[in-house]
Amino acid sequence: MSLTRRQFAQNTLSALVTYSLLDMLIARDALAGDARLLAAKWIKDLNELSQDVTGKKVSQIEWQKKVDSLFDNVDLTDTLKFLDFKKLTANIKYRDQGALSLKAKLPEVDGLPTNLVFGHQVFALTKDRSVVPHGHNNMATAFLILKGSFRGRHYDRLEDDGQFMIIRPTLDRTFHAGEHSTVSDHKDNVHWFTATSEQAFIFNVHIMSVDPDIENTGRVYIDPNGDKLSDNRIRAKRVSFGEVHKLYG
Secondary structure, three states: OHHHHHHHHHHHHHHHHHHHHHHHHHHOOOOHHHHHHHHHHHHHHHHHHHHHHHOOOOOHHHHHHHHHHHHHOOOHHHHHHHOOHHHHOOOOOOOOOOOEEEOOOOOOOOOOOOOOOOEEEEEEEEOOOEEEEEEEEOEEEEEEEEEOEEEEEEEEEEEEOOOEEEEEEEEEEEEEOOOEEEEOOOOOOEEEEEEOOOEEEEEEEEEEOOOOOOOOOEEEEEEEEEEEOOOOOEEEEEOOHHHHHHHHO
């Protein structure tokens, strides 16, 4: 019994020292570096997945599944610190139409590649402003809601004759902070996000020329409120950047 009491005392003392040290580290913000490493880890994982899809090691749909799974485990608090969100969004001037694009400079962290396969930005919007409806040519993209809420709509792109796009709705719901979605040429190619809170922010990831064998890459803007067809399809007219922002920005 004497040995057990001594072990108990040692364990208790060790725990008290550990908790005291943890309190001191938190007070001094000494754990910020660890949070940055955790956020950098998922950026590194995302870059590796992006290399896999451009290298055709995984399909675009498989990339979407893996990125969605990765985003399921992202710590939003760590991510906001990693992006230096407060500094990035201080004193910004929102656009009257559409989304303001902010370039987030990622901090240098050991093990994090400096030349990322994907591009990234933060979209900033006020209530009722939109990341306007558009499809993608030879792109894979992902959205992570950083703050606020959105109405998010997705459509499958079924046909395209250069003037009209045949689409079918696949998703229409509210997205809150921490939620996410993905897009590829093969699934949910068209999306449209409208801010439903006073201010709202999205972290956007985009891979251009996801298939290196195809030259054409970029956005294709549409008016999704087109003629209703059978089987829940819509005949959506292709429009210009200016036109779509006048309609839905």
